[in-house]
Amino acid sequence: MNHPLHSFVLGLCAAAAFVAPAIADPSGIGQTYQVSRTVRLADVDLHTTDGAKVAAWRIRRAADYVCGGDEMIGRMSADFASCRSGAIDRALVTLDAPLVSAALGRPTVTDMAAR
Numbered sequence: 001m002n003h004p005l006h007s008f009v010l011g012l013c014a015a016a017a018f019v020a021p022a023i024a025d026p027s028g029i030g031q032t033y034q035v036s037r038t039v040r041l042a043d044v045d046l047h048t049t050d051g052a053k054v055a056a057w058r059i060r061r062a063a064d065y066v067c068g069g070d071e072m073i074g075r076m077s078a079d080f081a082s083c084r085s086g087a088i089d090r091a092l093v094t095l096d097a098p099l100v101s102a103a104l105g106r107p108t109v110t111d112m113a114a115r
Helices: 015-023 049-066 080-095 098-103 110-115
Strands: none
Touching: 015 049, 049 080, 080 098
8 A cells, every 4th residue: 555645744843842942932932933844755665664764764854853953952952852752753643654663663553453
C-alpha cells in the first residue's frame, strides 16, 4: 500500500511548550511562537527499509530544528531530549509508517500487538 504523501508536516506545535522559555517573546509579555518543519517524503518509499531510514533521518533533523537543536546551545537545554522525543512520536502518529517507526527505534503497531 503506497501512501500518496507529497509532504507531511510534523505536528510539532506542541513541542513549543517544551521549549517555550527558550523562545519566549523578548517583549516579556509571555507570548511564544510555535515552530514547525515540513518534511518532504514524496521521493521516499516508506515501505522499504532504505526509504524508512531516509524518512527517519529527515524526521530526526526536523525534530532537532523545532526543539532548538540546530545550535549546540539548544541541544544542551534540559528540555531538548524530551522535546525531540515527543516531536518524533507525534510525527510518527501522523505518518503511520511502521518501517519508519522501527528505523527510529519506536514500537510499531505490530510490535504492540505481539505483546
